[in-house]
Amino acid sequence: MDTTPIRVLQVLGGLEAGGAESFVMNLYRAIDKEKVQFDFVKHIEHKGVFEDEITQMGGKIYRCPKYTGKNHFAYCKWWDSFFKEHPEYHVIHSHVRSTASIYLEIAKKNGLVTIAHSHSTSNGSGISAIVKDMLQLPIRHTADYLFACSDKAGKWLYGEKATKQSNYRMIPNGVDLKRFAFCEEKRQQMRQELGIAKDTFVLGHIGRITVPKNHQFLVELFAEYHKENPNSKLLLVGDGELFETVQQQCTQLGISDVVIMVGSKTNTEDYYQAMDVFAFPSLWEGLGIVAIEAQANGLTCLVSENVPGEAILTENTKVLSIQSKGEWLDELKKVSVGERTQTKNNSIQQYDICTIADWLQQFYLEQHEKVRR
Structure with missing residues (x-):
């Protein structure tokens, strides 16, 4: 009997600490790697924060060309060649929407079981959003299975009719609840490392510094709060194309000395400990895995109406309106330094990564057996 683990191909944009990437990594850590191993295809050239960990866990990383439209045939050729050179893959799990209909079609022709996974509810605005909307339309017909992190994300990508089909699954973005549990000792340690006094109020956010996360609103909100509450700091964990823009905004508002921007981190569980309130003013959101993590930590969370x-x-x-900064300020003023509410396990247990990993592991094994390549 063959005891070699099956290998499942996970397709992502990059391997930074974004929502989809964090979900896949949480899953990878929890899955029985003697039965199922993950390998990764990424579209971004630079090295991501998760790459060393992936290699340590036995995963392989491949880079495909970034799709530009002009390189359509080269992109298709790369994928076709890849599947022919790697017959070990029977299952492909896609977390990239824009070009999924292209490479999932090629994967099917090469005999793989194909899974599409929706992690968002918008492509933003402008010409690039229109192009992405058009590219992703065929996914609902191309993929064998349609996964989504929330029903809102599922209806947005596949249409309401598709979410009632037998091949649709809502897969909660699981987290390791024990890993994100509150720890007073770790809180003191992190505050010391970050140069934050015990009695300083900390408003925090973890997420890619990109348009949908709405950092501009968050910085303006904190600037208003800080005027009345000078013993306060803003802690931002994450990287992204708007990192320098947010830095400049902090300088213009005169709050640079009380805003801590630490970049992208893999040990995000430690940074929640240092916070008093977690703010999540997203313009759109597939689910919001960081909100789940923050709640597992027992933090007071202020989230926008766009969070499912x-x-x-x-x-x-x-849940607050991003049209009313006053609402957010009022809620911030109600929270004390160090205040934590013990999270009730029954309310958050559905997001336990171990339960989700067990189900997906069995699903992958069943799909792998169906395929004879």
Whole structure:
């Protein structure tokens, strides 16, 4: 009997600490790697924060060409050659929407079981968004299975009719609840490392510094709060194309000395410990895995109305309008330094990564057996 683990191909844009990437990595850490191994195809050239960990866990990383439209035939050729050179892959799990209909079609022709996974509810605006909208339309017909992190994300990408089909699954973005549990000792350690006094109020956010995460709103909100509450700091964990723009905004508002921007981190669980309130003013959101993590940590969470209802799990999570900064300020003023509400396990247990990993592991094994390549 062959005891070699099956290998599942995960397709992502890059391997930075974004929502989809974090979900796949949480899954990878929890899955039984003697039965299922993950390998990765990424579209971005530079090295991501998860790459060393992937290699240590036995995963392989491949880079495909970034799709430009002009290189359509070269892009298709790369994928076709890849599948012919790697007959070990029977299952492909796609987390990239824009070109999924292209490479999933090629994967099917090469005999793979194809899974599309929706992690968002918008492509933004402008010409690039229109192009992405058009490119992703065929996915609902191309993929064998349609996964989504929330029903809102599923309806957006596949259409409401498709979410009622037997090949549709809502897969919660699981987290390791024990890893994100509150720890007073770790809180003190992190505050010391970050140069934050015990009695300083910390507003925090973890996420890619990109348009949908709405950092501009968050920085303006903190600037207003800091005027009345000088013993306060803003902690931003994440990287992205708007990193320098946000830095400049902080300088213009005169708050650079009280804003801590630490870049992208793999140990995000440690940074929640240092916070008093987690703010999540997203313009759009597939689910919002960081909101789940923050709630697992027992933090008071202020989230925008654009965060799906599936992510609202605790009583100390407030849904607020990004049209009203006053609402956010009022809620911030209600929270004390060091305040934590013990998260009730039954409200958040559905997001336990171990349960989700067990289900997906069995699913991958079943799909692998169906294929004879």
